[in-house]
Amino acid sequence: MTAAxxxxxxxxxxxxxxRLTGELPMVDQAAVPFIEIETVRAxxxxxxAKEAFSAMIVEQGQSKVIRPTFNWxxxxxxxxxxxxxxxxxxxxxxxxxxxxxxxxxxxxPRSSPRQCDLMIVNGTVTWKVAHKLITLYxxxxxxxxxxxxxxxxTGGGPFRTAYSVVPGVDKLVPVDIYIAGCPPRPEAMIDGxxxxxxxxxxxxx
Amino acid sequence: xxxxxxxxxxxxxxGDRLLGVETFVGTAGRVRFRPEAALDLFxxxxxxLGFRHLSMVGGIDWVDHREVFYVAWSDDAxxxxxxxxxxxxxxxxxxxxTPVWESANWHEREAWELLDIGFDHHPDLRHLLMPDGYAFHxxxxxFKLHEPEELEVKQRSV
Amino acid sequence: xxxxxxxQHPMTHGLWNLRVKIDGEMILDCDxxxxxxxxxxxxxxxxxxxxxxxxxxxxxxxxxxxAWEHLYIVAAEQALHLSPxxxxxxIRTMCEEFQRLGSHLMWYxxxxxxxxxxxxxxxxxRDRDLILDLFQSYTGARLTYEYxxxxxxxxxxxxxxxxxxxxxxxxxxxxxxxxxxxCLGSTIxxxxxxxxxxxxxxxxxxxxxxxPMLRSAGMKRDVRKDRPYSVYKQLDFDVAVADxxxxxxxxxxxxxxxxxxxxxxxxxxxxxxxxxxxxLAERLPRWLGAPYAPQGRxxxxxxxxYPKGVGFSxxxxxxGEAQAYVVNxxxxxxxxxxxxxxxFANLSAARxxxxxxxxxxxxxxxxxxxxxxxxxxx
Numbered sequence: 001m002t003a004a005x006x007x008x009x010x011x012x013x014x015x016x017x018x019r020l021t022g023e024l025p026m027v028d029q030a031a032v033p034f035i036e037i038e039t040v041r042a043x044x045x046x047x048x049a050k051e052a053f054s055a056m057i058v059e060q061g062q063s064k065v066i067r068p069t070f071n072w073x074x075x076x077x078x079x080x081x082x083x084x085x086x087x088x089x090x091x092x093x094x095x096x097x098x099x100x101x102x103x104x105x106x107x108x109p110r111s112s113p114r115q116c117d118l119m120i121v122n123g124t125v126t127w128k129v130a131h132k133l134i135t136l137y138x139x140x141x142x143x144x145x146x147x148x149x150x151x152x153x154t155g156g157g158p159f160r161t162a163y164s165v166v167p168g169v170d171k172l173v174p175v176d177i178y179i180a181g182c183p184p185r186p187e188a189m190i191d192g193x194x195x196x197x198x199x200x201x202x203x204x205x
Numbered sequence: 206x207x208x209x210x211x212x213x214x215x216x217x218x219x220g221d222r223l224l225g226v227e228t229f230v231g232t233a234g235r236v237r238f239r240p241e242a243a244l245d246l247f248x249x250x251x252x253x254l255g256f257r258h259l260s261m262v263g264g265i266d267w268v269d270h271r272e273v274f275y276v277a278w279s280d281d282a283x284x285x286x287x288x289x290x291x292x293x294x295x296x297x298x299x300x301x302x303t304p305v306w307e308s309a310n311w312h313e314r315e316a317w318e319l320l321d322i323g324f325d326h327h328p329d330l331r332h333l334l335m336p337d338g339y340a341f342h343x344x345x346x347x348f349k350l351h352e353p354e355e356l357e358v359k360q361r362s363v
Numbered sequence: 364x365x366x367x368x369x370x371q372h373p374m375t376h377g378l379w380n381l382r383v384k385i386d387g388e389m390i391l392d393c394d395x396x397x398x399x400x401x402x403x404x405x406x407x408x409x410x411x412x413x414x415x416x417x418x419x420x421x422x423x424x425x426x427x428x429x430a431w432e433h434l435y436i437v438a439a440e441q442a443l444h445l446s447p448x449x450x451x452x453x454i455r456t457m458c459e460e461f462q463r464l465g466s467h468l469m470w471y472x473x474x475x476x477x478x479x480x481x482x483x484x485x486x487x488x489r490d491r492d493l494i495l496d497l498f499q500s501y502t503g504a505r506l507t508y509e510y511x512x513x514x515x516x517x518x519x520x521x522x523x524x525x526x527x528x529x530x531x532x533x534x535x536x537x538x539x540x541x542x543x544x545x546c547l548g549s550t551i552x553x554x555x556x557x558x559x560x561x562x563x564x565x566x567x568x569x570x571x572x573x574x575p576m577l578r579s580a581g582m583k584r585d586v587r588k589d590r591p592y593s594v595y596k597q598l599d600f601d602v603a604v605a606d607x608x609x610x611x612x613x614x615x616x617x618x619x620x621x622x623x624x625x626x627x628x629x630x631x632x633x634x635x636x637x638x639x640x641x642x643l644a645e646r647l648p649r650w651l652g653a654p655y656a657p658q659g660r661x662x663x664x665x666x667x668x669y670p671k672g673v674g675f676s677x678x679x680x681x682x683g684e685a686q687a688y689v690v691n692x693x694x695x696x697x698x699x700x701x702x703x704x705x706x707f708a709n710l711s712a713a714r715x716x717x718x719x720x721x722x723x724x725x726x727x728x729x730x731x732x733x734x735x736x737x738x739x740x741x
Binding site: 207231261263265280283284306307312332333344360 | 397398401405406407409449564568569570571582584589590673674675676677684686688690698699701703707708711712740
Binding site: 008030053081083084085086087088090091093094097098099111113123124126128129132136158159161162163165183185 | 370371372373376377378397399400401402403404406407410418420421422425426468472474484485486489491492505506507662736737
């Protein structure tokens with residue numbers, strides 16, 4: 001027999017309702033449907049493993065053995081560079097906070113470029129920071145990916161006419177995923193990273 | 206404090222180097238002065254009138270001249286004052302306010318960089334926002350902004 | 364030896380470079396290097412309509428967008444000789460105070476993480492999301508709102524907003540106790556922060572430092588009290604002050620400011636409940652109102668020769684005292700827009716509160732300054 005759900009009387013304070021139901025008083029906001037995403041990822045795991053192991057047994061070719069396993073491992077532990085350029089950095093931080101919790105996808109920001117394989121350009125890139133961005137990109141070990149987060153990194157955004165702004169970070173480093181928005185919501189950023197994982201899964205070279 | 210009080214207090218110190226005090230909404234007034242009087246005026250405003258807190262230094266590029274303005278705050282009067290001087294457009298320069306207000310340092314660096322206003326005897330006048338060696342002064346009206354496409358074409362042709 | 368900390372460094376919380384001269388662990392001199400996020404907002408503003416500048420204001424300080432919108436709007440309305448309806452003024456004040464809560468929670472999250480405590484970051488960001496939800500319910504955005512307009516605000520609040528906002532305030536009121544217990548109750552926190560980064564009131568005035576840093580040195584100065592703008596004259600609140608001028612004092616001031624913000628918000632929400640009315644001025648010139656006017660209200664008079672004017676405003680932003688200077692020369696675009704950023708001045712005084720401490724003290728000290736590079740570089 002299951003316990004009856006606790007009924008919250010109207011007029012209770014948020015703290016009381018939290019104590020009774022264990023839910024935060026969210027306002028007009030559906031939480032991220034993380035259960036669905038988790039199931040999808042669990043489903044993805046088995047074909048990837050099957051593919052890897054069957055390739056190992058049948059093909060006997062080295063690249064076909066290593067590549068899927070490597071891709072599977074790589075895409076499930078993307079380490080983005082921990083740096084904040086502008087407004088999108090706040091949403092970047094929010095994505096790693098309690099509500100959105102991007103770490104459940106294996107994304108952990110690291111402060112040293114040597115430990116990273118993903119650079120999220122979260123904001124406006126100016127000409128003054130351009131060569132530092134390239135240095136950081138070159139310090140990251142291969143294989144590496146770049147996500148242009150937000151309109152500024154994609155094409156200059158509202159500042160594209162400014163004298164000091166690089167109109168799009170793809171003028172400096174190759175970009176794999178563009179995320180639209182000014183700034184994009186944390187869900188959009190997480191979606192962009194999941195799209196990048198799809199790219200990595202299909203990577204042959 | 207009213208504009209008249211400001212004029213009364215400053216006139217004996219500055220004489221004809223004080224060009225007038227105007228009313229300015231939300232402040233004690235706008236003091237217009239000749240650039241030669243800069244340091245005398247700053248000292249008088251800080252020590253005698255109590256405007257110890259310099260909030261900002263800015264400039265405006267008018268058609269025929271360049272204006273530099275200072276905003277200061279007095280804790281006793283609970284008011285702002287705006288000091289402004291007109292500088293010639295060909296060689297705009299004024300004495301630095303750093304000996305009087307230390308906080309003028311970065312503001313003057315910014316005004317020099319973006320508006321090409323020279324601050325004499327500034328301790329550390331170098332680029333603040335743009336990279337070293339940047340040759341333009343972007344906030345001048347003659348500096349026009351471009352759409353990035355035009356910029357690209359230009360860079361390619363160079 | 365000169366040591367570079369930044370522009371990519373976990374301490375910086377943005378793009379800037381702190382060059383410190385060190386001897387062993389001791390800091391002898393320092394030189395903050397700014398400009399990595401200089402986007403030319405003042406220049407772009409000269410090419411934009413008055414209402415289009417608001418877009419840039421949100422991005423100017425991305426943790427306190429509403430405060431900067433308010434700052435610009437007050438100056439622009441003065442320059443254009445317009446005044447908003449009273450209800451719009453109250454809504455703006457509400458926005459600004461909610462923004463103060465949001466900004467201080469963001470500061471708390473970042474600052475406490477600098478010291479090495481991870482869970483307060485999660486708590487503060489969770490509660491900040493509740494405030495962002497409120498913003499989202501009437502502006503549609505989480506960070507960049509574009510909500511205020513010259514002559515009022517874009518739209519009225521949605522029905523039932525007051526009750527939802529009060530629920531969030533009740534929740535926050537209880538959480539402040541937890542925050543204090545997590546930090547002030549922790550011996551490690553106290554030993555890490557007490558007596559660190561001391562800046563005396565005299566140095567504050569000399570170097571132009573404002574905001575919580577100035578109030579933590581014992582000076583009771585707040586633009587909302589000293590020179591009340593908007594509707595702050597009608598509201599009852601205290602100015603948070605602490606003694607000592609160190610990192611702990613800045614923490615105390617900001618926590619007290621959050622409590623005062625909750626107090627202000629309760630009064631403002633009560634007022635808004637009982638005073639319905641228009642939120643946009645009736646007679647806006649067409650070039651100012653038409654593209655944004657609500658339906659059925661497009662028929663404004665077109666004034667050809669709009670009078671010239673200058674606007675100067677000063678607003679107590681979450682980081683300190685921000686100022687705007689807007690020059691209107693009669694055209695559709697502002698002739699010149701100049702902003703004073705409080706963090707700009709607070710950072711320029713870095714030599715006064717960093718020299719003499721150790722390299723390991725830099726993250727808590729700079730964390731307590733609450734840096735938003737967007738508004739420093741503009």
